[in-house]
Amino acid sequence: MSAFGRARLVLAAVVLLACASCLAPPALIAADGVDLAARIRDMPAGSERVELRSDDGSMLRGVHVPAGPGAPLCVHLLGSSDTVASELFPHRTLLAQLCDLGVASLMVDYRGVGASGGERHVDHLARDAQAIWQLALHLVGGEEDRLALRCTSIGTVAAAQLLASGARPGGLVLIAPVLPDTVVARYARVEYGWFGPWLARALFRPVADVDVVAELARARRPVLVSASDEDRFLGAGERELLRDCVDALPQGRWLEAEGGHYFAALQGRGVPPAEVDFWLRTLGTRVDSAQRIEQWRSRLGEDAWQRIEQAPGGRERFEALAAQKASGDPRLFAAAVVSIPDVELARRLLWVLEGAPVMSRWYARLDLAGCIDAFSVGGDEVDVPLVTWVEALERTLSTRRSSSPPAVLEMDVGTLKTIAAGPFNGDAGRLKFNYEAGGEQGEIRIDLTRALAELRGCTDEETAAIVLLRLWLRILDRPERVRTLPEGSRVYEVWDGGAWLPYRSRAFGQRN
Numbered sequence: 001m002s003a004f005g006r007a008r009l010v011l012a013a014v015v016l017l018a019c020a021s022c023l024a025p026p027a028l029i030a031a032d033g034v035d036l037a038a039r040i041r042d043m044p045a046g047s048e049r050v051e052l053r054s055d056d057g058s059m060l061r062g063v064h065v066p067a068g069p070g071a072p073l074c075v076h077l078l079g080s081s082d083t084v085a086s087e088l089f090p091h092r093t094l095l096a097q098l099c100d101l102g103v104a105s106l107m108v109d110y111r112g113v114g115a116s117g118g119e120r121h122v123d124h125l126a127r128d129a130q131a132i133w134q135l136a137l138h139l140v141g142g143e144e145d146r147l148a149l150r151c152t153s154i155g156t157v158a159a160a161q162l163l164a165s166g167a168r169p170g171g172l173v174l175i176a177p178v179l180p181d182t183v184v185a186r187y188a189r190v191e192y193g194w195f196g197p198w199l200a201r202a203l204f205r206p207v208a209d210v211d212v213v214a215e216l217a218r219a220r221r222p223v224l225v226s227a228s229d230e231d232r233f234l235g236a237g238e239r240e241l242l243r244d245c246v247d248a249l250p251q252g253r254w255l256e257a258e259g260g261h262y263f264a265a266l267q268g269r270g271v272p273p274a275e276v277d278f279w280l281r282t283l284g285t286r287v288d289s290a291q292r293i294e295q296w297r298s299r300l301g302e303d304a305w306q307r308i309e310q311a312p313g314g315r316e317r318f319e320a321l322a323a324q325k326a327s328g329d330p331r332l333f334a335a336a337v338v339s340i341p342d343v344e345l346a347r348r349l350l351w352v353l354e355g356a357p358v359m360s361r362w363y364a365r366l367d368l369a370g371c372i373d374a375f376s377v378g379g380d381e382v383d384v385p386l387v388t389w390v391e392a393l394e395r396t397l398s399t400r401r402s403s404s405p406p407a408v409l410e411m412d413v414g415t416l417k418t419i420a421a422g423p424f425n426g427d428a429g430r431l432k433f434n435y436e437a438g439g440e441q442g443e444i445r446i447d448l449t450r451a452l453a454e455l456r457g458c459t460d461e462e463t464a465a466i467v468l469l470r471l472w473l474r475i476l477d478r479p480e481r482v483r484t485l486p487e488g489s490r491v492y493e494v495w496d497g498g499a500w501l502p503y504r505s506r507a508f509g510q511r512n
């Protein structure tokens with residue numbers, strides 16, 4: 001290298017060191033141009049477009065999903081690459097589930113991301129969150145205790161900035177949380193290897209000057225945190241510090257998620273039972289049960305209504321389920337009331353069946369229309385055997401690709417009872433799910449031992465079907481919200497004969 005070349009290299013190094021930690025990190029990722037109107041049409045009835053001006057005049061755009069007069073309002077603070085108009089992983093199911101609980105939603109894109117105009121920059125995060133918060137306050141008439149923050153990934157930093165400014169929501173839900181001073185370096189390590197953190201620390205300052213843990217402790221609001229031990233965007237020490245803070249709060253709860261950061265974040269596309277309990281305990285819901293019951297009664301045909309009244313406990317189940325469901329297909333609803341004795345199980349089952357068709361690019365999409373036809377012998381027929389519901393969930397786990405055979409687990413009640421009859425020690429009685437999300441690859445093992453033990457004790461097919469329904473719902477909590485895997489991937493495997501083997505046949509023991 002010439003003397004001139006060496007001088008240039010030294011000068012570049014000096015400039016790099018002089019600029020160390022002075023650049024804003026690329027913590028917000030621009031989304032492609034989106035058609036917000038088209039996405040809103042897929043959202044719950046009554047969803048409306050909202051627009052608000054940021055401090056520099058840029059237009060922030062999003063959606064407001066009402067849930068009736070006086071309803072609490074969930075303010076969604078999204079992850080860095082997420083958008084209200086996401087087509088790959090739509091928000092429709094999440095928004096519908098919250099609406100069913102009597103919780104309204106406000107979801108707005110950050111500046112320069114997704115549907116919003118302006119220039120994207122991490123320094124805008126606090127001001128954009130503040131603008132969204134002010135709109136939320138306006139929507140609830142200034143009643144701050146009716147507001148909750150639901151934050152994913154970088155959204156947890158925005159939430160801490162709001163708390164630091166004096167905001168006091170009625171509760172917070174943090175999904176795949178990150179800390180502002182380490183998230184960029186940890187992201188760089190995941191994406192670029194060992195030299196990534198060094199480069200990130202040399203070039204970029206922290207995402208924000210806010211202490212997430214300290215702000216949560218100071219605010220002392222009800223908090224639910226969903227985080228994974230496998231999330232490499234949050235160090236083990238940071239995770240323990242955050243968990244200690246949550247455990248010390250009067251209404252703090254820690255929920256163990258699974259998989260890496262992206263997969264843990266994608267699990268936030270639905271409302272798990274722990275979060276349902278969180279909403280009911282903190283903000284509560286203000287559902288007009290009588291109105292919902294009347295609306296559902298008007299949607300059902302006379303034949304369906306007579307069958308509901310004739311079913312043991314049918315009217316009571318109808319009223320309980322109607323109070324928990326804002327919308328849905330009347331035939332599916334009536335069939336669930338008549339044939340499923342557990343209201344909570346029926347509600348979760350309907351969420352899965354109604355949400356599956358909008359999961360774009362998910363290889364195991366359910367054809368809801370076909371499912372309804374299978375349930376309906378004719379007219380308003382709603383006498384659906386429990387085994388039919390099991391088959392519906394099995395179809396949700398089945399590929400619709402005609403170019404290749406199914407590559408997923410398909411086992412009926414009899415098959416699982418056969419497995420349950422034998423010994424299951426160690427890995428036996430477990431299901432392994434291989435996933436890919438946001439460039440991350442990994443596997444999750446779901447312990448089926450308890451379900452198999454319950455099946456052992458079943459004396460009739462109906463009880464076995466109920467156990468299996470819960471089992472399928474537990475499995476579907478994981479994969480229904482992740483990116484499709486490459487063609488031919490063996491997604492589901494079961495433990496058999498001392499080895500993990502892929503299954504795609506109902507006949508136990510027939511291997512691929």
